[in-house]
Amino acid sequence: MTGAVVAVSGCLSGSENDDPKSDTTNPGGDGVFTNIFVDGTELVLEFTDEASIDQVNVIDPDGELFAERSISTGVGRETIEIGTGYQPGEYDVVALEDDTEQTTQSILIEPDVQITDLRLGRNHPDEMFEGASEREIETEAILTLENTGSGPDEVRRLIFSGDVPRPTPDGFDESGIADTDSDINRYADTVELTAGDETTIYSQQMPFYSVDPNISCSSDTTEGEFQVILETVVQEGSPSETYTVTYTGENLIECDIDIEVAS
Incomplete structure (x- = not known):
């Protein structure tokens, strides 16, 4: 009953475009993410070839842990199901190595x-x-x-x-x-x-x-x-x-x- 799924990129901290609904492919050269966006009901994380991390945490608008994923060496992409039961607002995506934060990027996830x-x-x-x-x-x-x-x-x-x-x-x-x-x-x-x-x-x-x-x-x-x-x-x-x-x-x-x- 629904139409075609369209991937929409969220706003990544440090990008040149501050519009949270604009397409973004450069997260500001943090050496970890090339893109973070919502595709259908999934949050998609794409990593640089040089990314040196072993875990990603996603923090919801209330500051609570929404999801966490272990990231193996050489993985270029990870998806996280957000479904249609989430809280709308700004989510922080935190990349870690040995429990040490390497970078944090933000994305606005809310329907209209x-x-x-x-x-x-x-x-x-x-x-x-x-x-x-x-x-x-x-x-x-x-x-x-x-x-x-x-x-x-x-x-x-x-x-x-x-x-x-x-x-x-x-x-x-x-x-x-x-x-x-x-x-x-x-x-x-x-x-x-x-x-x-x-x-x-x-x-x-x-x-x-x-x-x-x-x-x-x-x-x-x-x-x-x-x-x-x-x-x-x-x-x-x-x-x-x-x-x-x-x-x-x-x-x-x-x-x-x-x-x-x-x-």
């Missing part, structure tokens, strides 16, 4: 998940997932998500609130996201977004279902506003977007629904 587009299936039927039913096309939404940060994350819940016919009910504990890999209607567990990743998801809770009219549709046009909220595993705060919406027609079944991002 955003909703970049939302369309209604009823207005874009050709963009719905393969096998979508007529009811799903009429009632569900298509969302594009992007992670512009420097670390992976998972979306575990999709919420609609405000002026939609069927807002997400209180106490709804499913993800609300369609599992497009399943042959039967079911919810996805989570949707993974690695750094630099973009993906399309589909709602599976019928927010524009005409049988549950939380909003009316009239020939004089009914105007409203609704919010789409993502609950994520790592990112602090819930990514969200607000949309203005108009309903024009005699009833919700035959209603013309137009949406755009609220200014």
Whole structure:
């Protein structure tokens, strides 16, 4: 369900570029690292040919040991799984030889998940997932998500609130996201977004279902506003977007629904 994995280099102490999300291949000539970056859900460490170390410790933003690895002589690359259960923030990578620190480099690992587009299936039927039913096309939404940060994350819940016919009910504990890999209607567990990743998801809770009219549709046009909220595993705060919406027609079944991002 996710898009292609993109390797994103973090900011290394001593580099010429201070942007923590910029690509970096020179750690400042410390003689140990040539690069430190996040690839998918792994932290990747690359060493110089001259590196003389036997251990690497990774320290989390709270100053606690996150991971440690023994490094054999001549190893040019080491990977450390960070998954999607980590604390976002700046991590220190400490290289040691005989328990003596040789150098420390820092990397910012944090996601930045955003909703970049939302369309209604009823207005874009050709963009719905393969096998979508007529009811799903009429009632569900298509969302594009992007992670512009420097670390992976998972979306575990999709919420609609405000002026939609069927807002997400209180106490709804499913993800609300369609599992497009399943042959039967079911919810996805989570949707993974690695750094630099973009993906399309589909709602599976019928927010524009005409049988549950939380909003009316009239020939004089009914105007409203609704919010789409993502609950994520790592990112602090819930990514969200607000949309203005108009309903024009005699009833919700035959209603013309137009949406755009609220200014």
